[in-house]
Amino acid sequence: MKTALEAPPLGPILDDLVRYHRPQRESGSVPANIPFLAAVPFDKFGIAVATTSGKVFSSGDADIPFSIQSISKVFTLAMALRGDKSGTLWSRVLREPSGTSFNSLVQLEVEHGIPRNPFINAGALVVTDHLMEETSDAATQLLRFLTLEAGSAGPFIDEGAAASELSSSSRNLALAHFLKDFGNLKQPAESVVENYVRQCSIMMTCTELAQAGLFLAKEGRGRLRTVLSPSDAKRIGSIMLTCGMYDAAGEFAYRVGLPGKSGVGGGILVIVPGECAISVWSPRLDAKGNSLAGTAALADLSDRTGWSVF
């Protein structure tokens, strides 16, 4: 990895990425079961970098809020680890790649209700259930966390979108009831799914997201407080690298070479340990459910800056 001294100037690079990667025409897909995501114009593209030295760079549509969807799983995991004094979380969810589609029930049945990792839907439901032991409104709790770390009052829950998504949440309800059947869900299945969906419906900008994720590049030190121990921050980074991109983790590890987490809203959060947090957003997805233009831009950025853990 190149050191900060030899790194090229970020501002012009980000502008260049926007010029080169902003979609010129419709391409890729939208999530079939979430109508409001399909309505986002295909040519949106934003990128932001928050550095450990306190600077923020951005370009393109970096200040338009988008739906963070599964990127929320990184933050709910951080919150759950932060509060996990008893250390029980890791007995309820594993930390290994899943090898099957992100919402498969097969793996869950074969492994008797213990999800493979916190970033598949079943695992995220268990994390949410864990958070709900302290507060029934885990989604609002997450919103507070993001607001605090982003240093901005901008993030909000799109309750209309949440209600819409909740009405087509059969798969998540199936997962939640299945977890309950295995004794791995303590709150009512419907409440856990509702909280989960509201977490996914949080809207924030690239700039806010990069700032909110910066503690993961700073060994757990947040804007005003210690969010996590260095060990737990490292843990989250390793889970992002091995499990953060649905069934394309291996491909992303190669092309980008950095811990990342994507959402079907088209956002991706990436961590460069010790250097910065990066967020990118462009709504159209590839076959694995990751932002098409976003992934390409991150690979390009990795090549230009030399940022890579490999």
Place this chain on the structure above:
Amino acid sequence: MKTALEAPPLGPILDDLVRYHRPQRESGSVPANIPFLAAVPFDKFGIAVATTSGKVFSSGDADIPFSIQSISKVFTLAMALRGDKSGTLWSRVLREPSGTSFNSLVQLEVEHGIPRNPFINAGALVVTDHLMEETSDAATQLLRFLTLEAGSAGPFIDEGAAASELSSSSRNLALAHFLKDFGNLKQPAESVVENYVRQCSIMMTCTELAQAGLFLAKEGRGRLRTVLSPSDAKRIGSIMLTCGMYDAAGEFAYRVGLPGKSGVGGGILVIVPGECAISVWSPRLDAKGNSLAGTAALADLSDRTGWSVF
């Protein structure tokens, strides 16, 4: 198969079966997730035979009501086929043995939401959903059907038991939401599961059950009406033989050699085409979930009478 003329007298045989097969001591298991079934004394044993010539024989606890549980699936299937003018039912559920445990989600995922047959839970939920297109209270409709065919006002829904079972129906709720996710459930998942559980909670005696099932031995002709076409009656018999005993269909086909359907309440309904319908009840179960004493008694009965389709 021996003809009716050479058949031995049924009354003494049934008495003999009760003497020999009524459990002398606790053995076998009770369903872990349905507390009220566990409370039934282990030494209950009843048997009844209703013949196509109009006679009814019985012995033991043949007049004590028990919970029919999954035996209800035979009758809801008959009701659904009876009402299936449009012929859509068989596009929503297959007719092949499942080869996996009766409530597995794996098969359902691999086969994209089309259950393997109407006697696994997922298939029965689809059948119930199908019935609910005509009446939202499918369980009461089933009760009327059973009352009419049994020629007795005895059968009733144990609503307390249903409420108790409903409170631990996470697996069935998971199946129902999963079916809905695949577009193979039209009514709300919760309503379908509630109806399904209430159907399973119907209480009736061996005598009533044998009489209610007699139309299946009579090419579809019921007590006062034609219930099914001969073709549909034959269809149900073949599904009972290949899929009626959870994961022990092959073993039962060999030991008893007759179409049967069991329930975790310890009851089994068996059809001797052209001859009679047999019901047996004893509450303790074998490892596959079928009545331990009941299966043994039916094998014995098959040996003594020569009743077998093989």
Place this chain on the structure above:
Amino acid sequence: MKTALEAPPLGPILDDLVRYHRPQRESGSVPANIPFLAAVPFDKFGIAVATTSGKVFSSGDADIPFSIQSISKVFTLAMALRGDKSGTLWSRVLREPSGTSFNSLVQLEVEHGIPRNPFINAGALVVTDHLMEETSDAATQLLRFLTLEAGSAGPFIDEGAAASELSSSSRNLALAHFLKDFGNLKQPAESVVENYVRQCSIMMTCTELAQAGLFLAKEGRGRLRTVLSPSDAKRIGSIMLTCGMYDAAGEFAYRVGLPGKSGVGGGILVIVPGECAISVWSPRLDAKGNSLAGTAALADLSDRTGWSVF
């Protein structure tokens, strides 16, 4: 079931079936991996019935030899049960429907090397291995068995076809090595597969096949000797009914209502307990791998004669 007295005359019925069911034009498929089977003219159609009273009826191409393929599994199972003094066979293979494609390794892995039944390829390999404990040339042993029961010197092993099929037996070799890995194969994997393939390559006519299978309709009594106990004959019948038609056992049980076993050579052997053995042959297959015209003719025959176990 109608009694023999009221049964219509078989000769004219069989002629009628040939007129009606002999394929008029190419339709259905041929097994992709067995070239010589694809070369058989599509319009071949033969049928034969051997009755327990000693008569033989036939029509169409009933005296042209065809490749029995998986129908051989019925006879190797009979031979293995006949010789299984120690009763170990059933600890090495189950007797339940498989619910997945007939040569799937998944089920085998999940069930730790114990095949679901003797009619899927893995199960047949175990049966062959069992036979080879007594004689290394199990295929020739099977040929002797068939010759004796058919009362004809006609049956022969098509060694050229066997050699050809052996050269594309990767899937069966995979199954055999997998069984060996689980400790459920005693002979060398290559030898077992070779014997298995040679058994499948036996050529015989419909007339010979119906006569060879007659002992299964006669409670195990063969042409010159007792082949099996009534109990073992009944066992084979029940396995044929629940597992004999690949993944279409349920459908066949409904349409034909009789225990049957098919082969990808286009033959089907069917048993009417107490009445007769039926064989039919027509080379083109349906999507499940069963003879298209053969299955239709058997359904028609069942309707015309009333032969059905349901």
Place this chain on the structure above:
Amino acid sequence: MKTALEAPPLGPILDDLVRYHRPQRESGSVPANIPFLAAVPFDKFGIAVATTSGKVFSSGDADIPFSIQSISKVFTLAMALRGDKSGTLWSRVLREPSGTSFNSLVQLEVEHGIPRNPFINAGALVVTDHLMEETSDAATQLLRFLTLEAGSAGPFIDEGAAASELSSSSRNLALAHFLKDFGNLKQPAESVVENYVRQCSIMMTCTELAQAGLFLAKEGRGRLRTVLSPSDAKRIGSIMLTCGMYDAAGEFAYRVGLPGKSGVGGGILVIVPGECAISVWSPRLDAKGNSLAGTAALADLSDRTGWSVF
């Protein structure tokens, strides 16, 4: 990551690791199916580090040869990529974590014969098959590669061990025949497995292994030549991180935080990009098949040096 300047002196650290991690008593397991590995004394422990600046540090049993087993997969992959002018390798094997046990056939069947990655056995067999297109003796070719990169004539194939292991290779033969059935193996299955087993049977010391793997820490530059492009070296690193430790990749990524590949002989090769290659060896294994003491020592080393990609 700490820079080289602030790194503590390696020699004393390695000595300390040997003192602390060399097993004091029997613990962990040995591979059940490879007898000669079980014979290695449990208290062996060696470690070596080869730095990009050309230094080599070692301690403990670093000069005793051990069986590299699956670590060979890293080098055969490098050789295959080096020779893959046509770019066909990645159409025959994926690059994603497997999520199931390393020699499972289930995944292979579900994904139609395309292994999930080159480090599960099925994937390594495909890589070996790919190498054999250029030379039938791929194992000797690998030995030459290792000898050249290690700068030592020490490595050798333990032909006795290979013959022994080959005689119990049923699972690998099953995998190979299965791959062939899917058309994803060009050479005879037996030859591919033989080459694979001989590759696994290569014996080398920790010192030799660290030196042989150094090109992966140097963007593909080997001792005397360019082995791989920087891009391919990065690719191998990312596959090691996501797939290198059987079903414990996620755990290893967290505890050690570096790309690694283990073998059931108790060896582990780890890459610190830009810094060094590390090898450790201790024969007893944890439940996932990775060296018990070796993994612990690497986690300790990562903590002491700050070497981690996260």
